Amino acid sequence: xxxxxxxxxxxxxxxxxxxxxxxxxxxxxxxxxxxxxxxxxxxxxxxxxxxxxxxxxxxxxxxxxxxxxxxxxxxxxxxxxxxxxxxxxxxxxxxxxxxxxxxxxxxxxxxxxxxxxxxxxxxxxxxxxxxxxxxxxxxxxxxxxxxxxxxxxxxxxxxxxxxxxxxxxxxxxxxxxxxxxxxxxxxxxxxxxxxxxxxxxxxxxxxxxxxxxxxxxxxxxxxxxxxxxxxxxxxxxxxxxxxxxxxxxxxxxxxxxxxxxxxxxxxxxxxxxxxxxxxxxxxxxxxxxxxxxxxxxxxxxxxxxxxxxxxxxxxxxxxxxxxxxxxxxxxxxxxxxxxxxxxxxxxxxxxxxx
Numbered sequence: 001x002x003x004x005x006x007x008x009x010x011x012x013x014x015x016x017x018x019x020x021x022x023x024x025x026x027x028x029x030x031x032x033x034x035x036x037x038x039x040x041x042x043x044x045x046x047x048x049x050x051x052x053x054x055x056x057x058x059x060x061x062x063x064x065x066x067x068x069x070x071x072x073x074x075x076x077x078x079x080x081x082x083x084x085x086x087x088x089x090x091x092x093x094x095x096x097x098x099x100x101x102x103x104x105x106x107x108x109x110x111x112x113x114x115x116x117x118x119x120x121x122x123x124x125x126x127x128x129x130x131x132x133x134x135x136x137x138x139x140x141x142x143x144x145x146x147x148x149x150x151x152x153x154x155x156x157x158x159x160x161x162x163x164x165x166x167x168x169x170x171x172x173x174x175x176x177x178x179x180x181x182x183x184x185x186x187x188x189x190x191x192x193x194x195x196x197x198x199x200x201x202x203x204x205x206x207x208x209x210x211x212x213x214x215x216x217x218x219x220x221x222x223x224x225x226x227x228x229x230x231x232x233x234x235x236x237x238x239x240x241x242x243x244x245x246x247x248x249x250x251x252x253x254x255x256x257x258x259x260x261x262x263x264x265x266x267x268x269x270x271x272x273x274x275x276x277x278x279x280x281x282x283x284x285x286x287x288x289x290x291x292x293x294x295x296x297x298x299x300x301x302x303x304x305x306x307x308x309x310x311x312x313x314x315x316x317x318x319x320x321x322x323x324x325x326x327x328x329x330x331x332x333x334x335x336x337x338x339x340x341x342x343x344x345x346x347x348x349x350x351x352x353x354x
Contacts, residue, residue: 046192051147074099106131155193156181157229165237190227203245206231
């Protein structure tokens with residue numbers, strides 16, 4: 001606590017202009033939980049928000065005091081994936097980093113004198129607004145994703161239950177059966193788009209996302225790049241009622257085995273659903289494919305893949321566990337799939353970590 005007071009005292013002494021604050025995870029850098037074996041949690045890189053990074057630099061140039069306020073737990077930070085390390089890698093300069101250790105950010109923002117805060121978590125934004133009513137302040141809260149535009153690439157995928165059933169969805173506009181997913185946002189990786197869209201459209205958090213292929217398709221007479229994935233959820237097909245909550249874009253969902261899904265695509269299905277079911281049948285998910293760390297390196301036809309054997313993966317997991325100190329609960333990012341060396345996630349209930 002003394003360290004916090006000293007840090008805030010020093011900040012107040014050096015503060016200039018207005019104070020602008022930013023959440024970090026999924027506001028500046030995006031990620032999602034890839035796996036959790038009870039000992040180690042692995043987070044997967046999902047891209048950046050280039051508009052937020054541009055705003056941070058612009059506010060700094062204007063003379064404002066720019067702070068990062070994260071709900072991460074400070075004691076769980078590891079050097080290679082700490083907030084400071086990630087900011088350094090992206091060449092982002094701020095005036096300070098504050099942690100709330102899992103608590104809501106509202107009070108800390110009030111103490112710091114924030115006049116403008118960007119946060120991807122709707123619960124955090126609502127909590128800040130509620131706190132402002134009890135403790136009058138002029139703080140303005142914004143959703144960072146509102147700054148982003150869709151790009152002409154799409155991520156689609158099949159969702160697998162833990163009893164090996166497949167979930168597909170029915171579109172509200174055309175009433176065709178489709179694979180869940182949607183358009184990439186600026187700066188976003190396709191694997192994260194698939195994760196985000198399934199969470200937004202169905203309220204399901206998928207893990208162990210596997211890349212299948214990238215195909216150029218035609219939609220409304222326009223050629224578009226579509227990235228196909230398969231993801232898993234920790235629920236059985238019998239547990240989905242009450243868990244799945246469909247967004248307005250979807251009219252219905254169906255969960256069944258491969259044969260039942262095949263029958264659905266023979267009648268009224270999108271080209272994307274047909275493509276991904278065929279890919280799924282061809283590969284049968286015997287092996288995992290390494291997802292390219294950035295779609296900017298993808299060809300227009302098909303991405304070259306590498307195969308990771310189950311034996312190799314077991315060896316890697318065993319090595320990670322041996323190197324991990326007993327009782328440690330630090331979080332780690334998957335550093336094998338992106339050029340900046342991994343990342344970290346907060347707790348929280350929205351898309352990934354806050």
